[in-house]
Amino acid sequence: MRIAVIGLGLIGGSVLLALAETGHEVVGYDADPFTREAATSAAAVSPRDARWRVAHSATEAVVQAELVMVAVPLPAVAVVFDLLSDTGYQGLVTDVTSVKQSVCRLAADRLAGTGATFIAGHPMTGRETSGFASADSALFAGCAWVLCLGPDTPMDAWLSIAALVTSLGARVVPATAAGHDRAVAAVSHVPHLAAAAIAASTNGDPLALALAAGSFRDGTRVAATRPELVAAMCGGNAAAVDEALASVIEQLMAARVILSEDDPVADLPAWFTPGHVARAAWQVSQIDRPPPAITLPATPEALLPLGAAGGWVTAVSDDRQTVTAARPDQA
Amino acid sequence: MRIAVIGLGLIGGSVLLALAETGHEVVGYDADPFTREAATSAAAVSPRDARWRVAHSATEAVVQAELVMVAVPLPAVAVVFDLLSDTGYQGLVTDVTSVKQSVCRLAADRLAGTGATFIAGHPMTGRETSGFASADSALFAGCAWVLCLGPDTPMDAWLSIAALVTSLGARVVPATAAGHDRAVAAVSHVPHLAAAAIAASTNGDPLALALAAGSFRDGTRVAATRPELVAAMCGGNAAAVDEALASVIEQLMAARVILSEDDPVADLPAWFTPGHVARAAWQVSQIDRPPPAITLPATPEALLPLGAAGGWVTAVSDDRQTVTAARPDQA
Secondary structure: OEEEEEOOOHHHHHHHHHHHHOOOEEEEEOOOHHHHHHHHHHHHOOOHHHOEEEOOOHHHHHOOOOEEEEOOOHHHHHHHHHHHHHOOOOOEEEEOOOOOHHHHHHHHHHOOOOOOEEEOEEEOOOOOOOOHHHOOHHHHOOOEEEEEOOOOOOHHHHHHHHHHHHHOOOEEEEEOHHHHHHHHHHHHHHHHHHHHHHHHHOOOOHHHHHHOOHHHHHHOHHHHOOHHHHHHHHHOOHHHHHHHHHHHHHHHHHHHHHHOOOOHHHHHHHHHHHHHHHHHHHHHHHHHOOOOEEEEEOOHHHHHHHHHOOOEEEEEOOOOOEEEEEOHHHO | OEEEEEOOOHHHHHHHHHHHHOOOEEEEEOOOHHHHHHHHHHHHOOOHHHOEEEOOOHHHHHOOOOEEEEOOOHHHHHHHHHHHHHOOOOOEEEEOOOOOHHHHHHHHHHOOOOOOEEEOEEEOOOOOOOOHHHOOHHHHOOOEEEEEOOOOOOHHHHHHHHHHHHHOOOEEEEEOHHHHHHHHHHHHHHHHHHHHHHHHOOOOOHHHHHHOOHHHHHHOHHHHOOHHHHHHHHHOOHHHHHHHHHHHHHHHHHHHHHHOOOOHHHHHHHHHHHHHHHHHHHHHHHHHOOOOEEEEEOOHHHHHHHHHOOOEEEEEOOOOOEEEEEOHHHO
């Protein structure tokens, strides 16, 4: 496949390298000249069987592409969509940003009637480091990669991208854009907010920082992410994040009530138990005991319930009629 | 040194193994017969140069000891103190529980006038697994180990335990009991509460759990700890935890205000910055660039400011007059 990757940060750069290694004809572009230069140097020494190149302009990158992978930060997505529209691009388009409802609205706005087909995507992976220098073709091995799906989704396009994504080692999770945004608010955006609040609450007290160990290291790891990136992520999903954050605050306030009772040691275990149970369930279903493979029809009617049940697609059949999938509740 | 370790859970078991490896004559005891049995089996196959044994009773364990390491959960500490008092024990006593003011009050209550000398301690290490089966003599390498210090602390006793603890590879952080409790509330107890609240807020939604990746994995790791253990830890330090938790809740509520504004993406970076800065400062001072060694007098007047500045002791001189130390602000 001829693929253009627009935006060569951590995720875009990693997608580009992974696609090149899988044998696709890949061309990258980044609006930032320094990033472009770094990528051009890397391209010059890319392995013979995983060659890729950097275009001098976005137009040059997309003009011959069959698929455009939009890997720019959320605020720049509209610019790329407009460019695709202006150049008369007619192929597949997908993205990797962390909020989906706003991107889908944007695509409906800017790409409708252009002949381009948009499928919204989001690989659930990352690092606290940024930029092309951190790019790694192995970043997607085993990761969940949401591809948005609804009753009107063109299934040919969805399955093409699903096949591509599974070939990178990722698990494709079918979800509606709203379902995605609600879920990532709880499992990604709120953890970023909590990490920053915990780190900030030390007030830089040297004794506290000297005593900080495993629970602080892990609980605040993502506070090392650049504030602008996290702000774009959380701010772009503001309504869902606010709702998930309200639920966390409510629980912490309930903990404060117990802490001021006569015997908090007796009453706190019941408060800790639901989180303990949820964490253990996650560990079992996602890490320790992944469910066995099943075969499902490649239709929205079969795939949306799969995603809602926490399942994923691991392969698309050659005839595009079925997918290989896994469902934790059928383990 | 002849050392008795009372309580053979994760920390007690690890201390016992580490002390035995360092060449001390160690005897362990646990009130739970199953733990005692597991430890006795392990003792039988301990390496020839790191032999240790399990006593049949707590009295038998402590009768010949020069130091008793109390490694039982907080609610059981009083029982061990009473036993020491009843047996007429006259040596050194230290503990490894995660709250220090309440343990110091208990020691003043139960050990005063017995001839035993108590120095409160707390190794800042752990795992989300529990029990003797998880014990590991390497658990203390590089970890901060608080030894409480005040103007009236018998320095001979403090330095004996400090020398022992540094020989296990730990960094001794001198701190008042109140300073310790305030610091660990912020860097350990609140992260445990936040982890549980984040994990619980998924409500077991299968889609959310399928999309959970690095930020969820790390941000909720300690939610896997047994609820009773975390409850004892947080509940035993209720006042300090409540204060630190109030600060985190206040910050999260400020984030909610920004999230409901017109342009959260523009205003959130300033909210994220203090946590980002604190996390980066911690990473540099504790991990990436540990400060060079300095020499200090072995007095409370020199050691308490060291601890308050985030510094630690790495060795005690043979004549007990000075310590080798490190202070991040003198890096």
